[in-house]
Amino acid sequence: MTSEQQRSQDSRRRFLKQSLNYSAALLASSTLLPRIAQSAELLSRRYPDPSVEVLDESFMQLRLFNASVEKLADGLRWAEGPVWVGDGRYLLLSDIPNNRIVRWDEISQTLGVYREQSNFSNGLTRDRQGRLIACEGSTTHELGRRITRTEHNGRITVLADNFEGKRFNSPNDIVVKRDGSIWFTDPPFQAGNDYEGFKIETELPDAVYRIDGETLSVTRVIEGIAGPNGLCFSPDEKRLYVVEGRARPNRLIWAYPVNDDGTLGERTQHVEATGHGALDGIKCDEGGNLWCGWGSSGSPEANPDGLDGVRVFDPQGKAIGHIHLPERCANLCFGGAQGNRLFMASSHALYSLFVNARGATFV
Secondary structure, eight states, rough: OOOHHHHHHHHHHHHHHHHHHHHHHHHHHHHHHHHTTTTESSSSOOSSSSEEESGGGGGTTOOOOTOOOEEOOOSSSSEEEEEEEETTTTTEEEEGGEEEEEEETTTEEEEEEEEEESSSSEEEEEEEOEEEEEEEEOSSSSSSSSSEEOOOEEEEEEEEEEETEOOSOOOOOOOTTTSSSSSEEESSSSGSSSSSSSOOOOSSSEEEEEOOOTTTTEEEEEEEESOOOOOEEETTEEEEEEEEEEEESSOOOEEEOOTTOOOBBOEEEEOOOOOOEEEEEEEEEETTTTEEEEEOOOOOOOOOOHOOOOEEETTTSOEEEEOOOOSSOOOOEETTTTSSSSEEEEEEEEEEEEEEEOOOTTT
């Protein structure tokens, strides 16, 4: 074989090797697309999803026939307080025992840490300027037990950490009204253990507070309520719904008329969680329906398999639908590009479901 023939043969070998490497790389890259598309775990492949139970015919208008409950992320200890950040296409939620806020990214469909040492944050929301507002339920004397705002540059501003000189118990859930005022519940839940904070003696009775949007003055708007938990406004903001998490014999949702001056009128019972059900976080859709984090009250007679998930009530307080999940749902929010994707923070995992409704606060 001549030297010229040898060079030609070597050239062909290099070409074949490069071609094979290119083909392998192309094959590998093509397999990434299905992985991304299938990164969400379906609870069922059947349409309609049997996990979405119709309790009343009216719920058929809110259910999408060809939408499935999807598990988006796992590995949390107690997921709480989800809030959608539409301008970034991601969701933030608290992982309380791990003392952090995590971020689920819609584009990459991955879960990562947004903030370590979050002072055992619980409920999260955004104000009218898009800034993160957090209930910090930590019970150290130096940090936490407060309401904070994360400025656009990342600096954290303390909005309130006491009422009349006494420290809050463990701020739990939070909502911002269109006038800029901030409303939050303050039960003792995280003050009684060293798992979701630090055990302390509480200084204040269970209550709900309002922070004025301009002066930041704090007023107590509800007292005499046992374990206030989730809260939200009706679409017109003329009613405030509040969960009484330690009501006996059953947990309740109260409806309060909202006055123009920020005070509340006489409450009426809106929902009672019978059958050993447990209410937690709640959100209102644009039609006035309440979507409620749901689970077992912990009673020995309870059936968690039939209770865990999200219970939906119409504006009159009638149960019309139930989204069954394999674990208790603590809190939820609406998000996505159209505000019609329900995100469910559920004990160890994050789930979602597209529905035929938008959140009441969707803009």
